[in-house]
């Protein structure tokens with residue numbers, strides 16, 4: 001029979017699939033002659049991985065005793081750029097951006113948010129894609145949806161599929177001028193962001209407007225962001241634009257947590273054959289160049305488009321599909337990367353005077 005110390009050492013060496021390094025000192029055990037009860041403390045959510053973690057734990061112990069596993073999740077609020085004040089009710093803000101439009105940023109955001117919630121986290125989405133807000137439609141809200149109001153001061157976000165959602169589309173009508181100038185857009189978005197009564201969110205995903213212009217830069221300076229995700233397609237041009245996205249975040253001291261490569265391969269809906277029609281390894285090249293990892297790759301798939309269009313994105317429409325598993329894996333990696341993110345902020349230089 002293994003000693004408690006032997007069990008703890010073996011568990012510490014198990015690799016955390018989401019960080020790529022060993023779990024280390026995050027285990028607690030209680031043992032008896034017939035049973036081992038184990039508690040694992042994670043700083044991110046990975047509910048859908050519990051069975052596979054348990055299998056690996058059991059293979060380590062394997063001395064005839066019954067093994068039980070509980071996972072405690074404790075997401076903490078990580079630091080934001082330039083010490084901006086955080087948002088009430090929100091631990092971490094994740095900005096999802098792309099260098100150019102149409103690469104699937106909104107579709108990726110909604111599926112990642114849903115995947116994160118399925119892993120056990122409390123999640124919200126802010127649709128800041130002011131010129132093409134699509135989160136309301138993808139989450140199945142009707143065009144007439146409006147947020148609730150509390151104390152004449154705060155918006156109460158409507159909830160769908162367990163996710164709190166706020167969108168400029170909930171506050172505008174067809175008659176609202178779409179040709180708003182930059183300062184009006186950022187002003188309105190900041191107001192929505194700070195006057196929404198978010199309820200105890202572990203993660204708030206912000207679907208950023210596409211591109212890297214003034215609006216995006218101002219938002220990146222004003223919104224307290226814990227980390228960002230860049231969505232790109234493998235085409236060269238999207239990659240060039242994605243570079244601008246990374247550089248924009250770097251300029252304002254926001255960590256880039258990783259790149260998601262969308263429409264990476266095409267899966268034929270009749271025969272299932274996969275083809276890299278936009279070239280291979282684009283996201284990888286980008287990630288290597290800037291030292292940020294590829295969190296995952298999504299295929300170009302008819303079901304992703306159709307399901308998002310009908311208000312029930314793939315993660316809720318086909319919860320057990322291979323595509324959903326890619327989103328789940330990205331969500332877990334994202335949570336893990338955020339929890340372990342190293343500070344990249346520049347320290348102020350303190351000058352020493354002679355007198």
Ligand SMILES: Nc1ncnc2c1ncn2[C@@H]1O[C@H](COP(=O)(O)OP(=O)(O)OP(=O)(O)O)[C@@H](O)[C@H]1O
Nearest residue numbers: 101102103104105106107132210299300301304305
């Ligand atoms: N992996 C995918 N496979 C097939 N279709 C996809 C995929 N990802 C996104 N789409 C579709 O591509 C179109 C553009 O996607 P989406 O609106 O998410 O892009 P976007 O980058 O947010 O665009 P923008 O911000 O410019 O409005 C949508 O019709 C969407 O359903």
